Amino acid sequence: MPELPEVETIRRTLIPYLLGQVVRAVHLFTPTVWRGQDPAAMVGCYVTGLDRRGKHLLISLSRSPGSAHGDAASRPGASDQPPGGAAARSADGGGGAERSAGSGGPALGDLVLHVHLGMTGRLIFLPPGDPAPDRHVHARFSFDRGALSYQDTRRFGYLELLPGSSLGDHPRLRLGPEPLDGSFTTEVLRGMLAGRRAPVKAVLLDQHIMAGIGNIYADEALHRAGVHPLRPAGDLGEREVETLRDALREVLEEAIAARGTTFSDYRDGEGRPGEFVSRLCVYGREGEACPRCGTPVARQRLGGRSTYFCPRCQK
DNA sequence: AGACCCCTGCTG
DNA sequence: CAGCAGGGGTCT
Structure with a gap:
């Protein structure tokens, strides 16, 4: 279940393999996963950038190599880790803080x-x-140095080829702020929660309000903050909002440093599982002792999804 | 806000 | 072998 830390890890692991490379061929095995322009339009293009917005990955493609934007082009050494370099880079800006906040972001490619x-x-x-x-491989993008394989057993994901100029008003990319962006302050979070009667967890999961949080990190952040997931969002006190803001950022940054959470399916851009599962406090741990107080972790349904929390620590 | 849908692998 | 799991969109 790729959430922000997993997509960010994929982005970082793919940069050294894809940036500056030319798309030589595209093979689409499952046409239903594809949207937008014809895949053939990519052939011959250079990969000029890899960006992330929430859980969405944006791969920029340009007719010429010179129009590489932002990322690796302007941050030599930060992203140009050679293939195979496995060193975790948790100190390069906090994982996403350098990403654009949305409006007027970095110039994307032609496509x-x-x-x-x-x-x-x-x-x-x-x-x-x-x-x-493999019958779950739905597309393959060939480059001189190898191929990018797109796989998806349940086919809830998709690939969409768009003109770079059309991204600004794309309905699915109308997302709330990035929680790892420097501009994500306690004030901003308070504004998101204020006046809402919906459960605080439902608000955290709403991609239009805040980008990138999924079931795992919502539960983990709320546990760290000591906030019950069903609390009406608007009822949180100022101190609780501040604690929750810090908890969100901490858990996301730690998860990125651990290269994400792998239960079964998730892999990074090099096919490796993430290591954050062992650090989860409540998610997927119904009946196990809360690491903080020893109370068995409870599970409850919220909007059809499992919600894990400590009934004692989280008020 | 909840029901339903997409889809397939795993569980009971 | 029926039913569950789940991100996210749509519909009611």
Whole structure:
């Protein structure tokens, strides 16, 4: 279930393999996962940028190599980690703080491949050689140095090829602020929660209000903050909002440093699982002792989704 | 705000 | 083998 930390990890792991490379061919095995322009329009384009907005990955493609934007082009050394370099980079700006906040963001390419991984989507760069065909591989993008494989068992994700100029008013990219952006202050979070009667967890999960939070990190952040997930959002006190703001940022940054959470499906851009599962306090741990107080973790349904929390720590 | 849908692998 | 799981969109 790729949420913000997983998509960010995929983005970072793919940069050294894709940036500056030319798309030589696109093979679409499952046409229903594709939206927008014809995949053939990508062929011959340079990859000029990889950006993330919430859980969405944006791969910029340009006719010429010179129009590489922002990312690696202006941050030499920060992103140009050579293939195979496994060093975690948790100190390069806080994982996403440098990303655009949305309006007037970095210039995208002539075309943008917009990727949403749904629940089980994977984007993995494979070295040359034909790996065993898998019925869950829906598309493959060939480069000189290997191929990018798009896989998705449940097919909740999609690939969408769009003109770079059209991203600004894309309905699915009308997202709330990035929680790791420097501008995500306690004041901003308070504004998001104020006056809302909906459960605070439902507000955190609403991508239009805040981008990138999914079921796992909503539960983990609320546990860290000691806030019950069903509390009406507008009822949180100022101190609680501040604590929740810090908890959100901490859990996301720690998860990025651990390269994401793998239960079963998630893999990074090199096919490796993330390591954050062992650090989860409540998510997926019904009946286990709360790490803070020992009370068994409870599970409850909220909007059809499982919600895990400590009935004692979270008021 | 809740029901339903997409889809497939795993669980009971 | 029926039913559950779940991000997110749509519909009621």
